[in-house]
Amino acid sequence: MIEVGLIIARFLHYLATTALAGLSLFPLYAYAGAEPEALGHWRTRLFLWTASAALLSGLCWFAFAVANMSGSMRDLVDMETMWAVVHDTGFGHVWTLRMLLAVLTVGMTAWGLRSKVAAHHQKWMMPLLAAVLLASLAGTGHAQIEEGWAGVIHVVADAAHLLAAGAWLGGLIPLALILYRYLGTDLNVGPKDMDRILMRFSGIGYVAVTALIGSGLVNCWFLVGSFSGLLGTPYGQILLGKLALFGGMLALAVANRFWLVPSMRMVRTDAAEELARSSARLRNHVLGEQVLGWAVLLTVSILGTMQPAAGP
Numbered sequence: 001m002i003e004v005g006l007i008i009a010r011f012l013h014y015l016a017t018t019a020l021a022g023l024s025l026f027p028l029y030a031y032a033g034a035e036p037e038a039l040g041h042w043r044t045r046l047f048l049w050t051a052s053a054a055l056l057s058g059l060c061w062f063a064f065a066v067a068n069m070s071g072s073m074r075d076l077v078d079m080e081t082m083w084a085v086v087h088d089t090g091f092g093h094v095w096t097l098r099m100l101l102a103v104l105t106v107g108m109t110a111w112g113l114r115s116k117v118a119a120h121h122q123k124w125m126m127p128l129l130a131a132v133l134l135a136s137l138a139g140t141g142h143a144q145i146e147e148g149w150a151g152v153i154h155v156v157a158d159a160a161h162l163l164a165a166g167a168w169l170g171g172l173i174p175l176a177l178i179l180y181r182y183l184g185t186d187l188n189v190g191p192k193d194m195d196r197i198l199m200r201f202s203g204i205g206y207v208a209v210t211a212l213i214g215s216g217l218v219n220c221w222f223l224v225g226s227f228s229g230l231l232g233t234p235y236g237q238i239l240l241g242k243l244a245l246f247g248g249m250l251a252l253a254v255a256n257r258f259w260l261v262p263s264m265r266m267v268r269t270d271a272a273e274e275l276a277r278s279s280a281r282l283r284n285h286v287l288g289e290q291v292l293g294w295a296v297l298l299t300v301s302i303l304g305t306m307q308p309a310a311g312p
Helices: 002-030 037-070 073-077 079-088 090-114 116-139 148-170 172-181 191-223 227-232 234-265 272-303
Strands: none
Touching: 002 037, 002 116, 002 148, 002 172, 002 191, 002 272, 037 079, 037 090, 037 172, 079 090, 090 116, 116 148, 148 172, 148 191, 148 272, 172 191, 172 272, 191 234, 227 234, 234 272
8 A cells, every 4th residue: 555655656746746847948949939928828827826835745655665665554643753764864864855845936936927027027937947857756756766976876866867868758748738729819919930849849758758858768788687687577668658658749740840830830821721720730749648657657667666677
């Protein structure tokens, strides 16, 4: 029961933190000019809910981690046990700082909804907070096994892996909304603007995929170590499932870039029905990427509770 709760808490926290990173980074590259006001307001409100979810799921993760270390949920009311985890473990130190960062993120976002001055500062503050919150997860997992330069390389690779996942998977959320509503006047986004947004997102996608593959190979070297570990251990077999899901995401992204997006360009701008159909097809592919991405995060949540294949 404790292990299941830990996996669920990890999964929800990964969902929230990747969404935070994607939502905050999207305006930095997606638009030639200012972000459409309606989308910006919607995105800020969603950011507040997502930041709150990151905080709550992070606290749940900590609670189940403590229970997993001690072997009983009853130890959550034992202040001596709680203090020992917070004060005497690397996980406790990193997690305390992360939860303080999550509280700051929630507070800054709520302030931004009430103040135009705060909203202006959020343009650079929120991407930084979200990126640090996501990347700092590298300090809590299997990357802590190695010591010295090997440990540094593993942590950096893990952080790069997380940030790339956030930019791609989290960025799919505002992209899906724009595809759903861009033909309406409330977003002030026309077909030409949509084409530019899609091309910019594709550019970020190339960078994210390259970073995911490169950092994934480094992580695989540290955590699996050999083909026998990949094929002959439960950890390696679940990792293969993760790679298959990633392959599905990549296939959908390639279809979007080289089939659906070019087909949208060929549609006349005054052909509203055809534009709507093309947008719906692309949106369904984007949602498919999102669902596969969530499945990837679930496998990551499971793998984080398992002994690596390269372990003793």
